[in-house]
Amino acid sequence: MRYSQLFGKTRHNPPCDADSKNAQLLTQAGFVEKLAAGIYNILPLGQKVLAKICKIIREEMNAVDGQELLMPALHPIELWEITGRNKTMDSILYRTKASGDKEFVFGPSHEETVTPLVAKYIKSYKDLPLVVYQIQTKFRDEPRAKSGLLRGREFGMKDMYSFHVTEEDLDKYYEKVKKAYFNVFERCGLKAYLIEASGGPFSDKYSHEFSVETPAGEDTIIICDKCGTAQNLEIAEGKVPDPDARPEKELPLEQVHIERGFSIGDNAKAHGVPSYKILKTVVYEVDETGLIGVVIRGDLSVSEVKLENYLKKPLRSASPELLKQAGLVQGYISPVNLPSKIKLKFIADHSIKNVKNFVTGANAYAQDYKNANIGRDFIIDDFTDLVEVKSGFKCKKCDKPLKEIKAVEVGNIFKLGAKYSRAFNLNFTDKDGKSKLVTMGCYGIGTTRLLGTVVESKYDKNGIIWPKNVAPFTVHLVSLGKDPKAIKEADKLYEKIKESGVEVLYDDRNESAGVKFKDADLIGIPLRIVISERTLEKESVEWKLRDSEKPEFVKISDVVKKISAL
Ligand code: ATP
Ligand code: MG
Secondary structure, X not given: OEHHHOOOOOXXXXXXXXXXXXXXXXXXXXXXXXEEOOEEEEOHHHHHHHHHXXXXXXXXXXXXXXXXXXXXXXXXXXXXXXXXXXXXXHHHOEEEEOHHHOEEEEOOOOHHXXXXXXXXXXXXXXXXXXXXXXXXXXXXXXXXXXXXXXXXXXXXXXXXXXEEOOXXXXXXXXXXXXXXXXXXXXXXXXXXXXXXXXXXXXXXXXXXXXXXXXXXXXXXXXXXXXXXXXXXXXXXXXXXXXXXXXXXXXXXXXXXXXXXXXXXXXXXXXXXXXXXXEEEEEEEEEOOOEEEEEEEEOOOOEOHHHHHHHHOOOEEXXXXXXXXXXXXXXXXXXXXXXXXXXXXXXXXXXXXXXXXXXXXXXXXXXEEEEEEOEOOOEOOOEEEOOEOOOEOEEOOOOOOEOEEEEEEEEXXXXXEEOHHHHHOOOEEEOOOOOEEEXXXXXXXXXXXXXXXXXXXXXXXXXXXXXXXXXXXXXXXEEEOOOOHHHHHHHHHHHHHHHHOOOXXXXXXOOOOHHHHHHHHHHHOOOEXXXXXXXXXXXXXXXXXXXXXXXXXXXXXXXXXXXXXXX
């Protein structure tokens, strides 16, 4: 492709509203152009990368027996009423009406279409397993479209659905897809972490996320560099670091009057103790249960998701009014000498077991206890792991320090079980002649998000650095100067590279070296080859890889051979 003819050119300046590297660089380099918040035109350069990403995905999904199909973007609302997701996903659904007042939604996902579709064809166990997938446009009215291609309102997704006779068969297949997903991300030049998703306490969902580290990501994950374990922050487990203090004897309980702030920092300062010595009590309002006190070391935080998973009920922090109604004194609540008329159950994180002589509230305004000790001064109803893991905790598997990183979810896989087959009567006749529900799995990858994610992970101050497998072109050929001989040689080399089957972008414009080099770096094609009067004096070209500093000279006669070897 001659750059002079390419539709979509580099811009001098990044767009002023770019809120992320991918939005900035992809727009400035001429890969995409924003139409509205979360809605992008993909220009020819961008489309070439996207096509390569999709090709990799297709190859990997075909390798795990996926059959590609294409389902409609417009879904009759009735299908969504059957699963109730017209209500549960109401806030992100785009709805529209066809003539005759028939209501449709723009598909944000395709369980509601694929299940009744498959139900028309599956009759017997002999028809299973079956795996179908598509690469298609999804629509979600995201409350905040942001970070360029990472969170769009209209975006590309590969969604695959698998159908099985038994859960065991789904389990086996699910593991195969995990491997295929790692292949996809690796081939796109990305390191992905596999994370068991929390799913929350109310779903029987079993799912995994694939995440890639980037400061633009919306998720926080906890990783171990040593063994590669990655966990969702909300449910991450880790060894709580012990406070490095000398062993202490239990001292007598003492009540003190103190004027202090409510924060742990204020409290520790007022008492002149480190924050781990504060016994912190957080009160939650739990559905169908009432109030519950959660006790944890002052330097640690409660993971509400772990707490919900433990209690198996929805909960929220108790409001100041509710605390007051219950007779509790905000800022001074503790399990020590709680007035007997107040019924409050206490559960605690294991971390409080290793500390003696806590400072804690005395359940009265401006009154604290010093030297409060478990068992002697207060009773805990149950201990469990409730701590939110932070950097510095140690990995449970290999004892190395854990790290907190920002990441973006690029893929998501779910064991759906019979949720959708039940809703749409997707049954099959088993070997024993009985009719049974089909077991399902679903597997998503955000294709346009993946495009944005590659940029977020591969760039420098000058522009994008495309990994070879997804680069829009392999070679960026640049001719310099107006010397007719040099131009002729560049034209010739362009034809030769093309003939060898290598994709080449040829900057044939009449621009200065400065402009052409800047653009080449911005666009980020893996190999830049420069031909000029000067290089021709040595019958050579200048050869420079995008991710290396140093150019070298290569004989013109060797160029094509050397590119093939690349
Ligand atoms: P997120 O938590 O980021 O909103 P999700 O859990 O809603 O993602 P799924 O419904 O599982 O995502 O969709 C499958 C994949 O589609 C995701 O892993 C992600 O890569 C991609 N995706 C989801 N929402 C968007 C979006 N708004 N823009 C671009 N890609 C998206
Ligand atoms: Mg979402």
